Amino acid sequence: MYSYSDFDEAFVRERAAQFRAQVARRIAGALTEDEFRPLRLMNGLYLQLHAYMLRVAIPYGTLNTRQMRQLAYIADTWDKGYGHFTTRQNIQFNWPKLPDVPDMIDALADVQMHAIQTSGNTIRNVTADHFAGAAADEIEDPRPVAELIRQWSTDHPEFQFLPRKFKIAVTGSPNDRAVTRAHDIGLRAQRDGRGRVGYEVIVGGGLGRTPMLGQVLRPFVAKADLLAYLEAIVATYNLMGRRDNKYKARIKITVFENGIEAFRDAVEERFAQIRPTFTGIDQTLLAGIEAAFAPPAFRDAPTEGYEAARARDGAFRAWTETNLTPHRQPGYAIVTISLKAHGTTPGDATSRQMRLIADLADDYGHGEIRISHEQNVILPHVRKADLHALYRALVPEGLGTANAGLLSDIIACPGMDYCALATARSIPVAQGIATHFRAAGLEHEIGRIRIKISGCINACGHHHVGHIGILGLDRAGVENYQITLGGDHTENAAIGEKIGPGFAYDEVVPAIDRLLRAYLELRLGPGETFIEAYRRLGPEPFRAALYPADAQADAA
Amino acid sequence: MSRRFSPKVITANALLEGDVVYLTADDRWSRRPSEAELIEDEAHAELRLLQAQRQAHLVVGAYLADAKAGPNGPEPVHFREVFRARGPSNYRHGKQEAMDV
Numbered sequence: 001m002y003s004y005s006d007f008d009e010a011f012v013r014e015r016a017a018q019f020r021a022q023v024a025r026r027i028a029g030a031l032t033e034d035e036f037r038p039l040r041l042m043n044g045l046y047l048q049l050h051a052y053m054l055r056v057a058i059p060y061g062t063l064n065t066r067q068m069r070q071l072a073y074i075a076d077t078w079d080k081g082y083g084h085f086t087t088r089q090n091i092q093f094n095w096p097k098l099p100d101v102p103d104m105i106d107a108l109a110d111v112q113m114h115a116i117q118t119s120g121n122t123i124r125n126v127t128a129d130h131f132a133g134a135a136a137d138e139i140e141d142p143r144p145v146a147e148l149i150r151q152w153s154t155d156h157p158e159f160q161f162l163p164r165k166f167k168i169a170v171t172g173s174p175n176d177r178a179v180t181r182a183h184d185i186g187l188r189a190q191r192d193g194r195g196r197v198g199y200e201v202i203v204g205g206g207l208g209r210t211p212m213l214g215q216v217l218r219p220f221v222a223k224a225d226l227l228a229y230l231e232a233i234v235a236t237y238n239l240m241g242r243r244d245n246k247y248k249a250r251i252k253i254t255v256f257e258n259g260i261e262a263f264r265d266a267v268e269e270r271f272a273q274i275r276p277t278f279t280g281i282d283q284t285l286l287a288g289i290e291a292a293f294a295p296p297a298f299r300d301a302p303t304e305g306y307e308a309a310r311a312r313d314g315a316f317r318a319w320t321e322t323n324l325t326p327h328r329q330p331g332y333a334i335v336t337i338s339l340k341a342h343g344t345t346p347g348d349a350t351s352r353q354m355r356l357i358a359d360l361a362d363d364y365g366h367g368e369i370r371i372s373h374e375q376n377v378i379l380p381h382v383r384k385a386d387l388h389a390l391y392r393a394l395v396p397e398g399l400g401t402a403n404a405g406l407l408s409d410i411i412a413c414p415g416m417d418y419c420a421l422a423t424a425r426s427i428p429v430a431q432g433i434a435t436h437f438r439a440a441g442l443e444h445e446i447g448r449i450r451i452k453i454s455g456c457i458n459a460c461g462h463h464h465v466g467h468i469g470i471l472g473l474d475r476a477g478v479e480n481y482q483i484t485l486g487g488d489h490t491e492n493a494a495i496g497e498k499i500g501p502g503f504a505y506d507e508v509v510p511a512i513d514r515l516l517r518a519y520l521e522l523r524l525g526p527g528e529t530f531i532e533a534y535r536r537l538g539p540e541p542f543r544a545a546l547y548p549a550d551a552q553a554d555a556a
Numbered sequence: 557m558s559r560r561f562s563p564k565v566i567t568a569n570a571l572l573e574g575d576v577v578y579l580t581a582d583d584r585w586s587r588r589p590s591e592a593e594l595i596e597d598e599a600h601a602e603l604r605l606l607q608a609q610r611q612a613h614l615v616v617g618a619y620l621a622d623a624k625a626g627p628n629g630p631e632p633v634h635f636r637e638v639f640r641a642r643g644p645s646n647y648r649h650g651k652q653e654a655m656d657v
Contacts, residue, residue, distance in 0.1 A: 027572070029613045047616055049640055050650045051574035080649055095649065097573050345646045416636060417644035425639075427646045477634050 001062055001368070002147050002292045004112045011155065012109045015116055019043045020102035027099065042122075044115025045101055048420045054093045054104060055118040060128035060146040060170070061089035061378075063369040065358040070111040072351035072358075078104050083354070085339065085347040087373045087411055087462055088167070089127045090118055094418055116154060121162045123153035123234070129171045129178045130372035133295060134334050134380035136326040139189040140197050142172035144289040145226065148282065152227055159234055163241035164249035166234065167206075170199075176491040179373060181205045181214040182465060184251045185233060190220050198222045203233060203263070204255030207459035211495045212252040215260050217267065223286065225271075228278040232271035240266060296366035298329045301385040309388035316391050318444075319402035324387075333384055335365070336404040337377040337394060342434040344398070345427050346412040347375030356397050364390050373462075374411055376404065407443050407451060407516075408434035411462055415455025415472060416479075422455035424472025424479040425505075429453055432509045437516075446516055449530040450489065465489040467531045468515070469496045470508065479505045483515075485542055486534050499543050500550075511546055518545030564601050565592035565623040565630050566608045567640070568615035576640045576651065577615055578630075579608050585615055587651065589641045590629030595620075 004012070019039070026036040040046075044055040056071075063071075071091060075083050078100045079093040086092055096104060108114055117124055126146045133141040149168060153159065159166070171178040172189040180186025186202035198220045205214025221229050240263070241254045248257075255263045310317045325334040337357060340346050349357070361369050361379055364386040370378035377399075382390060394400040403409050410433065413419065415426030430453055437443045452466030456473075463469030469484035480502040487496030503511050516530070522541055523533045534542060544551035566579035567589075577585040578592035586592065595601045601620055608618035622633040632638045643650025 033612050033616050047569055047574055049636075050576060050643060051569075080647075099572060348646075416639055417646055425645060427644075431646070474636075479635060 001064055002143075002289055008112070008151075012112070012114050012116070015043070015114065016102065016105045016109050019105055023098060023102050038120070041119040042116065043101075043105065044118035045096075046119065046420070048094070048418050049416070050418065051095045052098060052101065053418065054096050054101060054115055055086075056091050056093070056108060056113060056115045057118050057125040058085075058089050058091060058113075058371050059150050060126055060132065060143045061130050061371040061373070062128075062132075062143060063371065065362050065367050065369065067111045067113055068354050068358040068361070068369055070107060070113070072354035074104055074107050075351040075354070077107075081352075082348050082350045084345070084414065085349065085371050085375050085377070087375065087413070087460055088125055089130075089371050089373055090125055091371070092414070094414075119165075120160075121164050121166075123149075123156065123159055123162075123166045123168065126150050126153070127167070127169045127178055127183075127373060129173055129176075130370045130374075130376075130378045131177060131325060131334050131380060132172055132370070133293065133368075134327050134329075134332075135173050135175075135177075136328045137175050138173045138328065139191060140172045141293055141295075142170040142178075142187070142189060144286060144293050145187065145199070145223070146170045147289045147293075148227060148286050149230065151285065152231075152282070159238065162234070162238055163243050163254075164246070164251075166237075166251065168230075174491060176493070177372075179462065179465065179489050179493070181493040182207050182211075182462070182489070183214065184237075185230065186214050187226075192220055192222075196222065199226055201229065201233070204252045204260070205493075206250050206252040207462060207464045208250070209247060209457045209459075210250075210252065211459070211464040212256065213493050213495065214252075215255065217260070217264055224280075224283055225275065227282045228275045229267075229271055232267045232274060235274075236263065236266045236270050295329075296368070296381055298332060298381070299383065301331050301383045303331055303384040306384040306387055313388065315395075315400075315402070316388055319391055319400060320387065322402045322406060323404040327381070329381075331384055333382055333387060335379040335382045335387070335390065336372070337379065337399050338401040338403050338409065339376050339399075340403055340409050340434065341398045341401045342403075342408055342438045343431050346410050346430050349377070353397055353399055356393065356399065360390055360393055374409065376409070403443065405448050405450075407437050407446050407449050409450075410434060411450075411452040411466070413454050413456075413461035415453075415461075419455060421458060422472070423457070423474040424455050424481065426453045426455040426461055426470075426472055429470060429472070429481065429505075429508055433512055436509045436513065440513070442516065442520075445520065445526070447526065447529055449516075451512075452487075452489075462489060463487070464495045465493060466496060467534070468512065473502060475502065481505065481508045483508075483511065483546065485539060486531070488531065497539060499539055500547050514545045514548065515542055518542060561596070561598040561601070562622050562633075563624060563630075564595045564620040565589065566595070566601075566604055566618055567592070567621050567637070568608065568618035571612075571614055571616055574616075579604065579618070583607075585611075588629075588655065589623075589632060590626070592623065592630045594623055594625055594630040
């Protein structure tokens with residue numbers, strides 16, 4: 001994987017030293033909170049409900065094992081022994097104390113990590129397909145382009161005070177696992193007529209209070225033009241985007257209010273101006289980055305042992321059916337390690353779990369780890385011959401749950417258990433749903449489904465693109481949960497529809513139970529997933545299940 | 557017609573630890589909501605808030621939160637303040653870890 005250059009190293013160290021001095025001045029009283037707040041946010045430090053929170057970027061979700069062990073060390077030394085992986089491929093520490101944060105930042109710098117631009121109106125951590133470099137359906141590994149964007153966007157002097165935050169996601173596969181249409185810019189690898197790889201550029205997507213799916217700005221941009229084209233987009237937005245109203249400041253509103261054609265014209269004009277100034281240094285850099293992302297030396301290995309283990313170990317077989325994804329290399333698989341054991345907090349990993357994952361990645365996974373936007377950990381390159389040993393090592397530490405892509409594989413934001421912006425809790429709702437359906441024994445029968453929960457309208461939990469979306473609100477001082485149906489986070493992205501009035505906290509699990517039992521009755525067979533049944537039947541039968549009293553009144 | 561003033565406490569987060577704190581009648585910042593000064597007069601609330609906001613070397617983001625009198629002192633009213641006074645619901649961390657709440 002990519003390793004910092006001397007320039008990167010010096011930059012991160014300098015920023016760490018600056019922040020240490022800023023924290024010291026705040027504690028000494030030389031800086032007011034109004035002065036300090038933008039400085040701490042530039043370094044990923046928030047003040048939440050109960051404590052400070054440090055948000056650390058995991059660029060394009062890629063970690064090496066040394067970095068994972070360092071995250072465990074940080075969790076043990078300055079936090080409460082765990083970390084929370086987020087939908088933006090970040091990790092959040094929920095309990096740092098202000099005087100300790102400079103030491104945490106130094107410890108991150110020791111393993112080429114930082115928290116720069118994980119907050120503020122800047123280009124945030126670039127996210128990517130978590131199966132990048134391994135997926136069988138991949139056109140190219142999207143991470144070199146993502147790394148190039150990271151280098152370009154980090155401390156970019158023109159883009160430190162954008163109208164609002166700015167998020168870029170990249171996928172190298174036609175199967176979109178990076179939710180590109182819900183980002184300010186989404187990039188999808190494509191081949192042109194001559195077989196050359198470039199990127200489709202999607203702009204103006206976003207969730208939050210005004211959910212919108214991105215639109216294609218250009219169907220194909222050659223890699224040599226990509227960085228200049230991105231710079232033209234962000235520069236256009238920087239000038240055209242609104243600064244008078246925070247809620248209308250995202251690029252999705254800029255594109256919506258001006259129209260995609262006018263926005264495209266402005267981008268193309270800017271692109272024509274600046275393209276000549278990109279003299280090819282970026283392409284030299286990109287070639288070096290691509291070399292750094294060369295795949296590991298895959299080894300041929302017989303897979304008979306794997307098939308034999310599947311035949312004799314039913315729990316292992318169940319896990320292989322849900323938690324493996326086809327690898328492009330024969331004899332290998334992509335492993336999803338679930339951070340969604342029933343009843344636990346989605347996305348949380350203890351320091352002990354982090355160390356085990358690092359050890360197993362070294363033993364069985366060519367030392368590579370990914371964090372998915374779905375809040376799971378991925379070992380992208382595991383020989384099938386090693387899968388049984390891997391599984392048996394995961395199970396005792398609560399990491400062997402066979403639920404990837406199933407009902408309990410829930411995305412949930414921290415919600416009002418931690419977040420100062422939240423209007424209701426998310427985590428206990430996710431815990432309640434997962435444990436309820438396990439007790440009911442229905443999870444495997446229900447099959448593939450995505451439930452996504454946000455604790456406020458900002459939609460960090462991606463509820464709009466959940467097959468079932470749950471949004472926690474504060475209705476007159478009481479937690480209330482709105483349910484949306486029919487969302488989709490893939491290449492067929494769709495925004496879910498609000499189905500009816502919200503539910504009280506205690507009513508959410510029973511409502512989801514009625515909904516999914518109705519699905520089991522309505523589906524054509526086990527082969528028809530929830531989202532397929534919803535698309536075939538429309539919302540009405542599901543609305544009737546959610547609101548049985550209304551349905552009876554209509555019938556009377 | 558002005559609405560009747562509902563009782564308040566002044567709360568903030570401690571600068572160093574980030575922990576939730578409450579302003580007491582004798583001008584301390586306490587970790588316990590029950591030790592907060594329950595303010596029942598609007599003019600006094602505004603004055604106390606100004607005094608609290610001047611203590612930026614100790615706390616961050618002081619504000620008035622609705623509260624009610626309980627048997628052991630002020631208690632939060634809104635669920636957000638209940639969580640702030642207790643800690644998260646997924647782990648026994650925060651105030652509930654340190655004291656019996």
